[in-house]
Amino acid sequence: MLNALSAFTQFDKGPSDRPFIPPSIDSFFLHGYINLKVLRNTSNFLTNRDIRLYDNQTIPRRKNAFIRHVKHLSEICECHYQDHQKINTEIINIVFELYFLEASFKQKTIRNAETTVSFYQKLDMLYATYRSKNIFKYKIPNQNPALNFAPKNSPFYSNLNQNIPLHKQFASLAKQKKIKQKKEMVVLFKSLSLSGSAPKINTRDLDLDNEWVLKWGDEVHTDILGSRIFAALGYDVDHPYFYGKDKLTLVFEEDLPVKNASELLAAIYNIYHIDLSLFVSNFGIISKEMAAINKQLAPFIGKPYVRFFKCSIEARPDRVKRIGSFLPFEASNANRKALKGALLAHHFIGNWDTREANTLLTTVHLGNYKYKMSAVFSDLGTSLGVSINPFNRDFKVGLVNELPWEVVKRKKNKIVCTNRINAMLPFYKNANYDDLLWMANKIAKIDAYNLRKMIKKAHWPYPIAVLYFHKLASRRASILKAFNITDPHPIPFDKKVNIVYKEVEVVKNGQLIIDYEKKENPESFLNKKGRLRNYGN
Amino acid sequence: MGIKSFIILLVLTTSFFSFCQTEEQRKYAIQNFEIFKSFILSKESNEALLTHFHAKDIYLDIYLDTPSQLLLKNNLSLRFRKRMVDSTNSTYAFQLKNEMDSINSLRMEVEEKELYFYYVQGHKKWIPLTDILDSIFYPLENHSEFKTTATQNAVSMLLRWIHFKANGAIAPFQKLIALGFKVTDIQSLKPELFGKSTRLRSHIYANNQSQFTIGQNKIKIDKLPVFFQENRQYNWLLESSLDSSVFFKEINGKILNVKILEYEVENKYYQKEMGSSILYFYEKYLMKRFNLSWKKDSKYKQACILFSKL
Numbered sequence: 109m110l111n112a113l114s115a116f117t118q119f120d121k122g123p124s125d126r127p128f129i130p131p132s133i134d135s136f137f138l139h140g141y142i143n144l145k146v147l148r149n150t151s152n153f154l155t156n157r158d159i160r161l162y163d164n165q166t167i168p169r170r171k172n173a174f175i176r177h178v179k180h181l182s183e184i185c186e187c188h189y190q191d192h193q194k195i196n197t198e199i200i201n202i203v204f205e206l207y208f209l210e211a212s213f214k215q216k217t218i219r220n221a222e223t224t225v226s227f228y229q230k231l232d233m234l235y236a237t238y239r240s241k242n243i244f245k246y247k248i249p250n251q252n253p254a255l256n257f258a259p260k261n262s263p264f265y266s267n268l269n270q271n272i273p274l275h276k277q278f279a280s281l282a283k284q285k286k287i288k289q290k291k292e293m294v295v296l297f298k299s300l301s302l303s304g305s306a307p308k309i310n311t312r313d314l315d316l317d318n319e320w321v322l323k324w325g326d327e328v329h330t331d332i333l334g335s336r337i338f339a340a341l342g343y344d345v346d347h348p349y350f351y352g353k354d355k356l357t358l359v360f361e362e363d364l365p366v367k368n369a370s371e372l373l374a375a376i377y378n379i380y381h382i383d384l385s386l387f388v389s390n391f392g393i394i395s396k397e398m399a400a401i402n403k404q405l406a407p408f409i410g411k412p413y414v415r416f417f418k419c420s421i422e423a424r425p426d427r428v429k430r431i432g433s434f435l436p437f438e439a440s441n442a443n444r445k446a447l448k449g450a451l452l453a454h455h456f457i458g459n460w461d462t463r464e465a466n467t468l469l470t471t472v473h474l475g476n477y478k479y480k481m482s483a484v485f486s487d488l489g490t491s492l493g494v495s496i497n498p499f500n501r502d503f504k505v506g507l508v509n510e511l512p513w514e515v516v517k518r519k520k521n522k523i524v525c526t527n528r529i530n531a532m533l534p535f536y537k538n539a540n541y542d543d544l545l546w547m548a549n550k551i552a553k554i555d556a557y558n559l560r561k562m563i564k565k566a567h568w569p570y571p572i573a574v575l576y577f578h579k580l581a582s583r584r585a586s587i588l589k590a591f592n593i594t595d596p597h598p599i600p601f602d603k604k605v606n607i608v609y610k611e612v613e614v615v616k617n618g619q620l621i622i623d624y625e626k627k628e629n630p631e632s633f634l635n636k637k638g639r640l641r642n643y644g645n
Numbered sequence: 646m647g648i649k650s651f652i653i654l655l656v657l658t659t660s661f662f663s664f665c666q667t668e669e670q671r672k673y674a675i676q677n678f679e680i681f682k683s684f685i686l687s688k689e690s691n692e693a694l695l696t697h698f699h700a701k702d703i704y705l706d707i708y709l710d711t712p713s714q715l716l717l718k719n720n721l722s723l724r725f726r727k728r729m730v731d732s733t734n735s736t737y738a739f740q741l742k743n744e745m746d747s748i749n750s751l752r753m754e755v756e757e758k759e760l761y762f763y764y765v766q767g768h769k770k771w772i773p774l775t776d777i778l779d780s781i782f783y784p785l786e787n788h789s790e791f792k793t794t795a796t797q798n799a800v801s802m803l804l805r806w807i808h809f810k811a812n813g814a815i816a817p818f819q820k821l822i823a824l825g826f827k828v829t830d831i832q833s834l835k836p837e838l839f840g841k842s843t844r845l846r847s848h849i850y851a852n853n854q855s856q857f858t859i860g861q862n863k864i865k866i867d868k869l870p871v872f873f874q875e876n877r878q879y880n881w882l883l884e885s886s887l888d889s890s891v892f893f894k895e896i897n898g899k900i901l902n903v904k905i906l907e908y909e910v911e912n913k914y915y916q917k918e919m920g921s922s923i924l925y926f927y928e929k930y931l932m933k934r935f936n937l938s939w940k941k942d943s944k945y946k947q948a949c950i951l952f953s954k955l
Contacts, residue, residue: 151814158823179814180762186813190766316865362860363916407861426865477759 130440132211136203142189147203150210151182162214165221174209174429177471177479181206205481208263208438209431212469216432219465223302233530234498237460240532244455244525246541248518258445258546263469263481264434265342265446274554275561278339282347285472287318287423289349293356294404295320295421297366300375306639307380309372311358311421314404319424322358323348324387325639326631328420330506331489332566333576334457340558341453341550342446344470344482347423348489350567353389353628356419357405360412369414382642386630389417417628418567427473434469434483436533448539449547450485455515455527456551456583460505461490463531492576494528495636504638506631508575508620513603514586523590548591551584555597559584569624571607571614572633578605578618669751669912669921671928673937678889678906681935685845685887693851694882694927697872700846703729704890705782708945709807710837711830719824720744722945723817723834725760725778725803737761737775741817745941755820765806777802785841791893791900800836808832838948842890848872849883849910849927859923863915882923885910892948896955903951905944908937 136146153159155175160167181202188199195203225233259265272280282289295311298319308323323331328350335345358372366372369391376384391414399405405413424430435441454462468484493511496503517524523541559580563573581601588595607615614622623634630645637644675681686698705727710716716723722742729735739757763774780799784791811818811831818831848870851859862881866874873881890905910927914920931937942950 148813152812152819155814155816156819156823158819176759179759182814183762183764187764187766187771190809316863317867 130438132439133200133203133207136207137195140194141192142185142195142199142203144186144189147182147185147189147206150206151178154178154206154210154213155182162217165217167213167217168220170213171429173473173479174431174471176477177429177473178206178209180477180479204440205263208435208469208481209471211435211438212432214432215435215464219432225305230501233463234496236532237496237528237530240528240530241526243532244451244527245519246523246525246539246544248521248523249541259449262444262446264441264444264483266344268340268342273561274340274558275336275565277342278336278345278347278562278565281339281344282423284474285347285423285425286427287347287425288313289347289421289423290404291355292402292404293320293351293421294402294408295322295356295358297358297360297364297372299364300366300379302379305380307376307382307384309376310424317426319426320421321424322356323420323422324384324416324418324631325382326504326506326643327487327489328418328631329566329568330492331420331422331487333562334459334488334491335485336562336565337457337554338450338453338485338488340554340562341547343450343453344484345488346468346484346486347425348420349423350420350565351416351418352567353417354415356416356421357394357402358414358416359394359405359408360414361408362411368412372414380639382639383645386643386645387416387418389415391415417630429471429473431469431471433464434467436464436467436535442534442538444535445543445546447535448543449550451536451539452516452525452544452547452551452587454491454529454536455525456580456587457488457491458493458511458515458527458583459488459491460494460496460503460528460530461487462529462533462536464533467533495638496528497636497638500641502638502640504636504643506633507636508572508579508633510636511576511579511583513579513582513618515583516587516590518590518592545591548587548593552588552593552596554584556581556599559599569629571609572620572624574607575605575615575618575620578602669917669924670745671910671924672745672940672942673908673910673928673931674940675887675906675908676936676938681908681937682845682887684935685847685885694849694923694930695852695879696885697848697850698845699848699870699872700730700844702844702846704840704842704844705729705785706840706842707778707781707803708837708840709834711833712835714837714949715826715830717837717946717949720746720946721821721824722943723821724840724945727778727782737778739815739817741820742943744943744946747941755816757816763806763810765802767802772802774803774806777806781836781839785839785893791839791895804835807834838892838894838945838952840890840892840944840948842888842944845887847885847887848881849885851880851882853878859914859919862913864913882912882914882920883910883927884913888944890944890948892944892952894948894952896952901952901955903948903955905947905951907940907944 136143155170155178157170185199185202261267268277294314298310298312301308301310306323306325306327308321311320311322313320331348332350335348338345360367366375369388373384376382394405394408394411394413396409399409441447466487468486470482470484471479472482473479490505492505493507493509494503494505495507495510512526515525515527523544560577563577568576578601581599582603584599603618605615605618614620614624620633623632626632631643635644688696707725709723720743724740726738726740727735737760739760741755743753745752760774764771765774765777777799780795781803783789784796812828821831859880864881869881873879886909888907888909891902893900893902910924912920912924914923
C-alpha cells in the first residue's frame, strides 16, 4: 500500500508527552474518522487551478510538484477513509501537513496583494523595535529546568547529524536541495523583482532548471553568515552565496524587457532608487576571449553582460517549492520549543527583521516523488549591526560598530537580552528561560574553528571579518555566562582589538575607524545611510 | 440542444483555456501513408529543418463519455491512456482535451499524470488503478476477446473509482466541474470506445549549418528529449507524430472497428508567434511535397462520426 511520506514526523507533544491536536485541524475529523468533505475542500483548493481567487485576491500559480505532493498525501487519507479506519498518528500528521499547506498558501495569496509595506506596518515595526529593547527579561527559576526535553525532528527544526561539522550544516542542507553553486557563476537575466527594499533581480541558472535571486547592498555579507549560523543551530534557511569582484557574470538575452547593463541600472533606480552603477565593475559584450577563459560563457558570445564588485545570489532550486509563511500566528506553533528557542539565535546574530514575511514554508523534493515539508528562517541579513533611522524611514545593516559586544546579561535573578527586533511573533512572546537555555546550549557548541569558517564564507574584507569574529565570540560568551553554562570551547576575544592591515590602521580599540575600501564596498561598513538613502552615495 | 448543454457550452467558451495547458498543433490527412511513412523514418531534411525519428510508441486508450454523450456534444474528449515505449516501459495518464475550432487554434489539455498512486478498493484488497486499466487494455494489447469476466470486473471497478472521485482532486474532473458539469454527470461517465494507435515520433530541429536561423529554444534540461540533451547545439522546434489508429466500439452486441490515419505536428518553441511561423514554414513544405491536407477533429470525434455511419 501507499507509504506515508509526511514530513510531520512530530508535532510538539510538550513535556507531558500528551498528543496535541490543535483545534484548527479538528474539523478534518468526524467521530474519530476522516471527514471526506473537509479533506476534499482542502485538496481541491490546493490542486485545482480553476480556483483562482481567495478572499478576492488572485491565488499564486500552483506548481506541478506541489500539486503532485498534495494529491499523494490526500490519496493516503482517502484510502484510509474508504477502509473505514479510525484516525491514527500517521493520518493526523498528514492532515496537519495539508492544513499547513492550505493555510500558508492562503497567507501567501493575501501577502502577494500587499505590494508595499504600509505606513501602519512601518509604525508597527518601529513600535516593536523600541518596545523590544526592554521586553526580553526572563526570571531564572530556582531549580535548573531539566534539559532532557529537546525538540525532536520536525519541519521546524532538525537535530543535527553529529558527523557533519557545524560549519558544513548549511552545505549539507544545500546538497539535499540539489543547489549547485560554482566558484564563478554565470546567470541569465530573467525578470525584475518588485518586492523588498534592497535591490535584487531574478535570474536563471544555465541549466534553466534552477533560479537565483541576485542581490546587492548591505546584506550581501550578513545574510551569508546569518543563514549559516541558523543552519548550524538546526534550522532550515535560504541559501545565499557571496560573489566578489567579477566572480559573477549576468548575461542579458534578447526578447526580455531588460537588455543590457544600462537598462538594468535604470530599472533598478526606478524600483529601488539606488544607483547600481557603484556596484558595477565592468560591462560590455561577451567576447571569444572571455569565453576562452570561462567556458560557461561560450554559448553567449556577442550577448551583453555585466559584472560587479560584489553581490550575492540566493538559490531558488527547482526542488524547493516556496509556499507562504510558516504560520507564526497558528496556535499550534505558539508553543513550539524550537521556534521559541530561535529567539536567542536572533539575539546572537543581532537580527532585527523578525516579521512573519521572513518565515517561509517549503516542500522539498527528495527524489523519487518523496517530499518533506520544511520551515525556513528567511532573510537573516538584517543583522550583525543594525542602525535604524525612523525620521528617514531608513535602516542599515552589517555595521560592525553597531553590533554590541554583549547581547545577554544576568541581572540579579533575571536574564536580560538586549537585541531589538521589529516583530514580536507569538512564539517569541511565549519564549521562556527554559527555551532560551536550550538554545544557549546549542550556541555553546559553536567553537572557534566553526565560527571562523562560517565568517569566512561571508567574504568580508579581512580586518572586518576579524572584528566580527571577536564580536561574535564575545556575544557567545555573554550568552553562556548569563545562562551559567561552562563553555565547552572557550573562544578568546579582545574587546579592545587593534588591527593594522596592509600598513593601515583599520580597527582601533575594537572599533572600525575607516570607511574601508569604499570603491569596492560602495554600501560602506561605516556610513549609517541605508538603502533608502542610496547608502550615503 | 438542451438547456443543460447550452449552459455548459456557454461556460466552455469563456473558460476553456484558463489555467490549463494548451498546445499549438496541426493535424493532417495523408494521401499515401506508405510514402509518407518512409519519409518519416528517413533522416531527410528540407535544408532548413531536420527531422530525427526517435520512437515508435503504442498507445492504448479508453475514451469515456456520459450515456447522453455530453462530452462529445461539448467538443470534449476524456481518456485513460497507456503509452508503451517498449515491452517493459509504459506510462499512464488521464487526459481531458477539447476540439480545435479552427485548423490553427490552440488545444486545451488537462492531464492527471500520476495515476500510479491511485488505488481502487477491491474485494479485501486494494488494487492499483493502473492494474485495472491494464485488465481493460488486455484485449487491445493481445487482440483477444473484449468481453471477458476479467475485463467486465475491471470496468466495474473503474466505474466505482470514477463515482467516488467525481468531486475529488482529479484534474480532468476538476476541470469538468469548472466548465459547468455536475458531479452526477461525472459519476455517470463510462467507457464509450477503445483505441489502439501506433505512433512514429520525430523531432524537428535546426542546427548550426541549417539555413533556418533562430534563437535557441528555452526548455529546461530535464524537459529536453535525450537527443537534444546529448546534442546541445541542435535547436528543438517542433515535434511530429504519424499515427495509425484503430478504434473499437460495441454496437448492438458486436465489437466494430474503424481505422484513422493522421499526421500531427506540435509547436515546441518557447515564443508562440515564432513557433507558429516555423510550423507554417514546415507545413508549406509538407503540403507541397506530400499533398497533405488539414484536419481539425480529434481522433475521438472522427471515430464517433465514423461509427455513426456504420
